[in-house]
Amino acid sequence: MSIVLLKDLDFYYEEDSPVLEGVNLYLSRSDISVLMGPSGAGKTTLLRIINLLEKPSSGEVVHEFEEVFRTENPDHLALRRRMGFVFQEPALFDSSVGGNVAYGMMTRGGFLNHFWGKTKEIVPFLRSNLEEVEEKVSRALDRVGLVGLQDRPVRSLSAGEHRRVSLARSLVTEPELLLLDEPTGNLDPRNTAVVEDIIREVRSQETTIFLASHDMHQAKRIGESVYLLLDGDIVEGGTAEKMFNAPEDQRTEDFINGKLVC
Amino acid sequence: MEFLTFFFDAIRSAIDLLISFDPYLYSIIGVSLTVSLWALVLSGVLSGLIAFIVSFFRFPGCNALSLLVYTGMGLPSVIVGLFVLLLLSKNGPFGGFGLLWTPTAMIISQSVLITPLITGVMLSGLDSVEDTLVDAAKSLGANWWQRIWTIVYEARFGFITALIAGFGRAISEVGSVILVGGNIVWSNDISYTRTLTTAIVVETRKGNFDTALALGLVLLAIVLTINLFVKRLRGGGTRY
Numbered sequence: 001m002s003i004v005l006l007k008d009l010d011f012y013y014e015e016d017s018p019v020l021e022g023v024n025l026y027l028s029r030s031d032i033s034v035l036m037g038p039s040g041a042g043k044t045t046l047l048r049i050i051n052l053l054e055k056p057s058s059g060e061v062v063h064e065f066e067e068v069f070r071t072e073n074p075d076h077l078a079l080r081r082r083m084g085f086v087f088q089e090p091a092l093f094d095s096s097v098g099g100n101v102a103y104g105m106m107t108r109g110g111f112l113n114h115f116w117g118k119t120k121e122i123v124p125f126l127r128s129n130l131e132e133v134e135e136k137v138s139r140a141l142d143r144v145g146l147v148g149l150q151d152r153p154v155r156s157l158s159a160g161e162h163r164r165v166s167l168a169r170s171l172v173t174e175p176e177l178l179l180l181d182e183p184t185g186n187l188d189p190r191n192t193a194v195v196e197d198i199i200r201e202v203r204s205q206e207t208t209i210f211l212a213s214h215d216m217h218q219a220k221r222i223g224e225s226v227y228l229l230l231d232g233d234i235v236e237g238g239t240a241e242k243m244f245n246a247p248e249d250q251r252t253e254d255f256i257n258g259k260l261v262c
Numbered sequence: 263m264e265f266l267t268f269f270f271d272a273i274r275s276a277i278d279l280l281i282s283f284d285p286y287l288y289s290i291i292g293v294s295l296t297v298s299l300w301a302l303v304l305s306g307v308l309s310g311l312i313a314f315i316v317s318f319f320r321f322p323g324c325n326a327l328s329l330l331v332y333t334g335m336g337l338p339s340v341i342v343g344l345f346v347l348l349l350l351s352k353n354g355p356f357g358g359f360g361l362l363w364t365p366t367a368m369i370i371s372q373s374v375l376i377t378p379l380i381t382g383v384m385l386s387g388l389d390s391v392e393d394t395l396v397d398a399a400k401s402l403g404a405n406w407w408q409r410i411w412t413i414v415y416e417a418r419f420g421f422i423t424a425l426i427a428g429f430g431r432a433i434s435e436v437g438s439v440i441l442v443g444g445n446i447v448w449s450n451d452i453s454y455t456r457t458l459t460t461a462i463v464v465e466t467r468k469g470n471f472d473t474a475l476a477l478g479l480v481l482l483a484i485v486l487t488i489n490l491f492v493k494r495l496r497g498g499g500t501r502y
Binding site: 007040053089091095107108169173 | 394404
């Protein structure tokens with residue numbers, strides 16, 4: 001599952017202004033790959049295509065040896081359920097922390113489970129399943145350092161906590177591939193460190209992580225593989241060491257050195 | 263000063279009428295509530311259905327339907343009353359049912375009046391759910407039905423607002439109910455199709471301003487009570 005291959009990928013809303021053009025990318029299993037690039041380079045779009053939220057205009061998207069867009073694939077839902085996606089904006093539901101974190105499990109548990117709080121009183125056979133859900137929610141919150149906040153409305157939390165709830169919501173279903181879009185954007189250094197620690201901890205659980213960030217220092221800190229996306233195309237990719245110490249492309253070197261890249 | 267005295271007298275007569283269990287007043291309140299609540303139930307179901315179809319399906323005429331809904335939000339009640347009157351009158355297509363001058367006719371006209379309003383507010387509630395939330399639901403593995411449920415859940419306060427607005431419009435409406443209901447009171451002073459609003463019109467015409475104002479205050483008290491109840495239902499006055 002965690003092997004993702006993008007081949008000659010193009011994406012555009014209007015034909016004369018492509019967002020992505022000729023992207024080729026290979027994500028290997030159990031790795032932290034960081035997609036670097038300035039704002040507006042197309043990082044979010046790339047992540048959305050991998051999560052099957054957008055259909056590429058042309059090219060191939062291969063998840064675990066299977067091309068997923070060539071024909072109308074009925075298993076998109078199943079495939080998406082093996083991934084986690086933490087959006088740039090936390091996109092939390094107007095509910096409690098626990099309700100948000102349990103959402104992914106409830107979607108997998110069937111429609112009835114949506115009425116989580118209500119059904120547990122009136123449908124006894126669901127009780128065991130719900131106890132399991134509660135336990136997983138509590139464990140996921142523990143992982144992101146929000147112990148005991150299940151019943152708090154998400155609106156009462158800070159931006160950093162929102163981000164962590166969003167992470168917990170994706171982690172609770174134990175995804176094989178975790179996509180993170182600017183997971184520390186707008187966060188203070190302390191919250192950034194907390195989120196990065198969580199990412200490292202998740203990586204140790206054999207989860208493949210693909211992270212988009214405009215912060216090259218972050219890419220240096222946590223990336224094992226690093227790719228640079230400029231103007232809709234990946235100009236260079238490789239190990240973090242190679243990318244930061246011996247980049248082959250002049251544009252990569254300029255980006256790392258903080259020069260204007262065009 | 264004179265107005266204030268008049269106003270407080272009206273409040274006193276409203277309280278007197280209420281605590282003396284005046285059968286005339288209570289029959290009017292009964293008709294008002296019954297007609298408006300039935301209209302609310304019918305319109306609520308119909309509006310939910312229309313809002314669901316317009317929001318979640320694309321079909322030819324979809325935009326025209328939503329335009330019709332938004333236009334209908336400003337429908338003048340006398341026009342609705344006239345339209346329903348023509349349909350239910352003896353020579354109209356539904357004249358054979360003998361519904362004219364009955365509470366059923368009033369329920370029909372109020373339903374026609376408030377359905378576009380409730381649907382419009384429901385639609386704007388559904389529209390206000392951000393795309394990022396729908397994407398989040400999708401990426402978290404929600405299937406189509408689960409996404410619909412999530413959108414409806416996120417728009418729940420808009421739905422409640424739609425129902426309150428619909429009920430408020432129904433119970434305070436006078437033009438159509440007077441046309442199709444006929445403002446009838448039995449000879450024993452018990453209302454058949456007279457509502458609080460039509461009673462206010464009658465009492466004002468008779469020069470009984472204090473009774474009219476008292477009825478107005480009762481109407482306001484009912485609307486206030488329902489709003490307070492709904493606010494409590496929404497969670498002690500906050501969103502949570």
